[in-house]
Amino acid sequence: MSQNIEYMKTVVLIIGANGQLGSVLTEALKQKFGNSNVIASDLRAREGYKDTFEIIDATDIDRIQEVVVQYKVTQIYHLAAILSAKGEETPLQTWDINMKTLFNVLEVCRKNNIEKVFFPSSIAVFGEGAPLENTPNNAYLDPATVYGISKAAGENWAQYYFLRYGLDVRSIRYPGVIGYQSLPGGGTTDYAVDIYHKAVLEEKFNCFLKEDATLPMIFMDDAIRATLELMDAPKEDIMTRTSYNIAGISFSPAEVVAEIRKLYPDFEVKYDPDFRQEIASRWPNSIDDSAATKDWGWKPEFDLESITTTMIQKLKAKYKKGSKNLETLML
Numbered sequence: 231m232s233q234n235i236e237y238m239k240t241v242v243l244i245i246g247a248n249g250q251l252g253s254v255l256t257e258a259l260k261q262k263f264g265n266s267n268v269i270a271s272d273l274r275a276r277e278g279y280k281d282t283f284e285i286i287d288a289t290d291i292d293r294i295q296e297v298v299v300q301y302k303v304t305q306i307y308h309l310a311a312i313l314s315a316k317g318e319e320t321p322l323q324t325w326d327i328n329m330k331t332l333f334n335v336l337e338v339c340r341k342n343n344i345e346k347v348f349f350p351s352s353i354a355v356f357g358e359g360a361p362l363e364n365t366p367n368n369a370y371l372d373p374a375t376v377y378g379i380s381k382a383a384g385e386n387w388a389q390y391y392f393l394r395y396g397l398d399v400r401s402i403r404y405p406g407v408i409g410y411q412s413l414p415g416g417g418t419t420d421y422a423v424d425i426y427h428k429a430v431l432e433e434k435f436n437c438f439l440k441e442d443a444t445l446p447m448i449f450m451d452d453a454i455r456a457t458l459e460l461m462d463a464p465k466e467d468i469m470t471r472t473s474y475n476i477a478g479i480s481f482s483p484a485e486v487v488a489e490i491r492k493l494y495p496d497f498e499v500k501y502d503p504d505f506r507q508e509i510a511s512r513w514p515n516s517i518d519d520s521a522a523t524k525d526w527g528w529k530p531e532f533d534l535e536s537i538t539t540t541m542i543q544k545l546k547a548k549y550k551k552g553s554k555n556l557e558t559l560m561l
C-alpha cells in the first residue's frame with residue numbers, strides 16, 4: 231500500500247527549464263506540486279536557482295533515463311527546441327536536435343511507464359496551404375521552416391506513441407508568447423517581447439517584421455494556464471492527440487506600437503523587415519481554438535491592452551531594480 235502511494239506521487243521533470251516558457255512553467259509546476267517534486271533541467275545550470283536542477287543534454291537518452299530513475303519521475307515536460315528563425319541558420323542540425331530530443335523523451339516515457347508527457351508545438355506548423363484567418367485545428371500542414379517541419383512531424387509522432395503504446399502525450403500549438411519574466415531566443419515572434427523592453431528603456435525599436443504583419447500571440451500567464459489546464463484534463467476528454475490550437479489575441483507591430491504610444495507617446499519605431507518577415511507571412515493571422523475550448527475549456531484572459539499595461543509595469547519595476555543587462559531580468 232505505502233509503495234503504491236509513493237508511486238502515485240507526481241514528480242515532474244522539465245527539459246529545457248532555462249528557456250522562455252520553461253523558466254516560468256517550472257515555477258508554476260513548483261507551486262502546484264511542491265518544490266521538491268519538480269526537477270528542472272537544461273544544458274547548463276541556472277545561476278541562483280535554488281531547487282533541484284540537473285544538467286541534461288536531451289540528445290543523450292541515457293542521461294534522461296538516469297534522471298527519471300533517480301527521482302522516480304512520473305511526468306515530463308519536454309520544452310527544449312531550436313526555434314523558427316535560429317533554426318534556419320543550420321536546418322539539418324535543427325532537425326536532428328528537435329527530433330532526436332523528442333524521440334529520446336518519448337522512448338524514455340514508454341519504457342518507464344511515465345504517466346503524462348507534454349510536448350509543445352507551434353503556429354509554425356502552418357504554411358501556405360492553411361487559411362490565414364481562424365486557422366482550424368485540422369488545417370493542412372505545409373510548414374516552410376525546419377522548426378515548423380520538426381513540430382509537424384513531432385505532433386504526428388506524439389499521436390503515434392498514444393495510438394501504438396497508449397502513452398498519454400498532450401500538446402499545444404503555442405502562438406508567440408509574450409512575457410516579462412524571461413527572454414525568448416531565436417523566434418520570429420520575439421519582436422513582441424523585445425519591443426516592450428525598448429519602450430521601457432526609452433530606446434528606438436528596429437522591427438524585423440512589416441508593420442502590418444499580424445500574428446497570433448498569447449500572454450505568458452495565459453500560455454502557462456493553458457498548459458496546466460490541458461495537463462489536468464481527464465484523459466478521456468483529450469480528443470486531439472496531435473496538438474491543440476490555442477488563441478490568445480492577434481496583432482500587428484503597428485497595433486502594438488499604437489498601444490505602447492498611449493503610455494510612451496514619443497516611442498520611435500523603424501521597420502526593417504528581414505528573412506523573418508518571410509517566415510511570418512506564411513503563418514496564420516488568427517487561430518480557431520474551438521477544439522481546445524470544447525475538450526478542456528480553454529479561454530484566454532489577456533487582450534492587447536492588458537498585456538501592454540502589465541508588460542510595461544513589470545519591466546519598469548525590473549529595470550528600476552537591476553541593470554540594463556537583460557540576463558539579470560530572468561526569474
Ligand code: SER
Nearest residue numbers: 313314352417418419
Ligand atoms: N515563437 C515561436 C517562433 O517564433 C513560434 O513557436 O519561433
